[in-house]
Amino acid sequence: MALRSQKKPLGLVLLVLVLGMLIGSLMGTLISEFMVDGVVKDFFTRSITPGFTPTTLDLVVLRFTLGLTIELNVISIVGVVLAAYLLRWYE
Secondary structure, eight states: OOOOOOOOOHHHHHHHHHHHHHHHHHHHHHHHHHSOSSHHHHHHHOOBOOEEEEEEEEOSSOEEEEEEEOOBOHHHHHHHHHHHHHHHHOO
């Protein structure tokens, strides 16, 4: 039985990855609430926050402020990997 190579729509891939990140972050928050302080809790709850600072574009009539930050921790990365794995098997 040969595996079929099927291309997924980009919107679906992005949606699944963002949902995986959100669910992973929620799981990280819940885990941090119930864990005892210590090295393991620090490992799971320590995060990095890459992103762009807010930038304003003033067009006289319209003013846009754009910025993006992502808070990554171990559990959110696990959520993304799990979502990507589930997406692989979705047809």
